[in-house]
Amino acid sequence: MPSATQTLPSFMEWKEVDSLVGSIRTRSLVARPTNLDQCRETLTYCRHNDMKICPRGAGRSYGDEALNDGQVLLDVSAMDRILQFDEDKAQITVEAGTRLIDIYERVHYRLLTLPSSPTESHSTVAGAICANVNGKDAWRVGSFADQVVRLSLLTANGETIEIDRSHELFNAVASGIGLLGIVLDATLQLKPIPSPYLRVDRFPAPDVDALLETMARVEQTHDLAVVWVDAYARGKKTGRSVIHAAKWIEHDATEAERKAYLDAGYERLDKHRRLGLGLHEAFGPVLSLMLYAQRPMLHVFNRLYYAMSTFAARRGRSSNTELFLRFSFEASFTVPPAHLVCGSRGYTVQLTLPRSSAREAIVELLGICQSSPCPPVTAILRAHRADDGLLSFSEDGYSLNFEFHPKKHNEAASREAVDRIIDATARRGGKIHLAKDQVMRPDQFTRIYPRYKELLEIKRRVDPEGLFTSDLARRVGLTPS
């Protein structure tokens, strides 16, 4: 660890910082600035002490994207003020550390929404921009960067740059995993909605062809969609799934009534978050033990879930009205998130697949999963469209998100299967979501993200000393180790 040659500012301290699932343990000098001056002070401190910086939002990326072992983590979560809300233009300007859920609390009852919100509502705006995240509406509205009107960036030399969509840095900062500087604030374009309610329709699909046919229809008729895929169904049933598709609807209520039911919705969301975390605390080890019988257990559970969905659809009971908040954010906590149940050995892989070869790719990837000694606990599919971010993961096509829970005895074999999944994705022209990755190798990264060269070219100009880095950037060879 570098020795400090300048007194440690009061907002900096050495701390243990683990990855989300606890599989990566680090110790970093964490700076938690509350303003621009303190951000600049951190830059100066790092330069004097020959230390590197990784900006960090809420730390809700799964792997090592927001980690910087032995170096400085600049945590922007205390810079979380809403600076301006222009209701006429439907735009909101917020500091980097503002959480998405805080924006919802401010605008949703005014019949506005923030498109491209990921399931993790506690993600910060800067984290969402720099990982260029996406939501269940990705094929319609694109990725998070598509909602950004402008942002300001603090660069390594202490200057702040104003970046709008036409600026040459825009597509490098958005998706650029914090390698060009510190996002300080951003203005986001919101979208008007008829009400905070959705009609949710569930369509069971017996195989991959039915899944893709239904998705093609849903992409025309609905606004949001997420698909539960039975990763255990084989042969003709490969790709068996249930498509959850949603559409914004009218819902008569006064503003005060809307505020009241939305406040109850936030409370419920919070309760579910705590319940999910509490379940993990209380039953994590038991659930983890139960997962030794993962294959038969999930085989039965998945069959039951699919059968119940088909039964409901036949009886015309597969639609309901639900708050967007619930549809978009609650899912991952209704069943305690696999990454919590899985414990430190668990990991997530999300990959995109081009539309043109989606069928073959889905069959191949599910086949790799099934041949693994430890198939994924969950498999989720979504539709996407491409965007211009240099390290964006979105494609015109579909993504599959797998949550794995290897045990000690099959950890190596499970990793080998994940390696095959990453190779197959690269071969098929797909991408791996960096915010969820912790295993990709440099050779895989360069095949998957050929535009990294453009990012490095820009970085040489904006950050010539290479002040900004992260454990992920070093792991995949983007910055020197």
Ligand SMILES: Cc1cc2nc3c(=O)[nH]c(=O)nc-3n(C[C@H](O)[C@H](O)[C@H](O)COP(=O)(O)OP(=O)(O)OC[C@H]3O[C@@H](n4cnc5c(N)ncnc54)[C@H](O)[C@@H]3O)c2cc1C
């Ligand atoms: C339960 C769960 C569900 C999720 N669902 C989705 C989903 O639906 N879709 C999806 O795309 N992702 C999803 N994610 C991933 C998550 O939304 C992203 O990782 C998001 O980036 C996390 O935001 P954060 O504020 O925690 O960022 P962090 O994890 O702290 O950082 C993410 C990246 O942004 C950079 N960064 C952060 N702040 C700054 C800054 N001020 N300046 C410059 N760079 C910065 C970091 O260096 C890092 O590279 C999910 C995660 C969880 C835990």
